Amino acid sequence: MDNNLMRPVPERKRGQGVKFVYEILRDDILDLVLPPGSPIDEIQLAERLSMSRTPIREALVKLASEGLVTTLPNRSTMVSNIDFLNLHTFFDALSLMYRVTTRLAAENRTEEDLEIIRNLQIKFTKAVQAQDALTMIATNRDFHAAIAEAGKNPYYTGLFFRLLDEGRRILRIYYSSFDDQLPKRYVAEHDDMIAAIEAHDVASADKLAAQHADQIVIQIQQFMARDRRRPIDL
């Protein structure tokens, strides 16, 4: 019940309060420091961050409209649960967004976009070599986010980022250790995707993204099958 956010409270300028709380809560939710179902006590938070409840409430409204937090009227707000019963809708949307964003990247990428994507692939490769699973997860996310940005459709990036964040929570719950050969395969697939994007090869980008998405979905499902702690919900 004591989900402390034990962080030093840095100096804050006026007008940064909401953003500040928002980012702290968001990070803690996505990193499962605040696991699904945790109650969020406004007063406690206010005291810990030494600010009033007003900016905290506004941050909570923002988080609620992104689905990360659920507020019951006149009752406490809590970290949103993951709907394991309907995970297939998540996988479906995730796969589609992988494809669409990668297609668009192949159409619209600039040299600067490519540069960013390549750098993130280097970071990802290093994380794989170091067998650092947490960094792998984070960098893989950033890699695909960068591809989506190169596609330059804010409606797609908006949904895709939300899905990637949700995926981060799910992976945090389920991953124990990666199979040794899988991450290396991801590196190769990423390289292929970069090549297709660079060549403006839309069809190939689409196909590679679809395969890559399938691979990731299968992997998450394997994690879930391996770890049967959570029977149905929550």
Add this chain to the structure above:
Amino acid sequence: MDNNLMRPVPERKRGQGVKFVYEILRDDILDLVLPPGSPIDEIQLAERLSMSRTPIREALVKLASEGLVTTLPNRSTMVSNIDFLNLHTFFDALSLMYRVTTRLAAENRTEEDLEIIRNLQIKFTKAVQAQDALTMIATNRDFHAAIAEAGKNPYYTGLFFRLLDEGRRILRIYYSSFDDQLPKRYVAEHDDMIAAIEAHDVASADKLAAQHADQIVIQIQQFMARDRRRPIDL
């Protein structure tokens, strides 16, 4: 500058304040009672609705995270502009969501879903017969929203509803009167879509939705070409 919301202020129960302001503002924004770029004065709103600024600010945070409102830090918040320069990203996303939601509806629809969809098609048909353009726009939106609901993927419905709302604003700006033959064609296309959804014919549903979306995009573009008041932005 005086975008008054002249409405009677009904009795409100505690805990309904934010919702109340949110819905008023949302409706006024989508109906262009508050046109893009309008400044939103918190104090003025607070007086008019006879409540304090706190619930109003929370409603604005919610609207901001849905993209309907833009808040410049330490400066007034205003109704978001429509990005006419990048409308193609809107059309692209809209078409995709038309297809995806209609496909899923063909897969997952229940009898109850079909019932709702058919009733909305009846409403739409009546609006076409009555040549009531505003009701046509609204009912067409509800029709496709109902199809999306039948698909039962909250990630898709979330994005799709946002796109439909944005389309409502654009149509309100540009439509003058519909061509006589076009709405009738829409009625026929809707009927075909219902048949495909009823028959669980995913491929057909997808194809019909794609055609329908193209048709609608072309129509909006024709409205825009016809009405060249707005040269570049805003």
Add this chain to the structure above:
DNA sequence: TGTATTTTATTTGTCGACAAGAATATTAGA
């Protein structure tokens, strides 16, 4: 007259306080 600088006014972001609701504890009655 036009520009730079100071002063004033307005508006935002945050605060502490308070009352309505809900949750919990307490008492009363069987």
Add this chain to the structure above:
DNA sequence: TCTAATATTCTTGTCGACAAATAAAATACA
């Protein structure tokens, strides 16, 4: 001892107030 009614505590939703930040107005200067 167990259930029902009541009282108490706690939390949320809303309020009015205040200070920082910005915009507008007024003044000084060239």
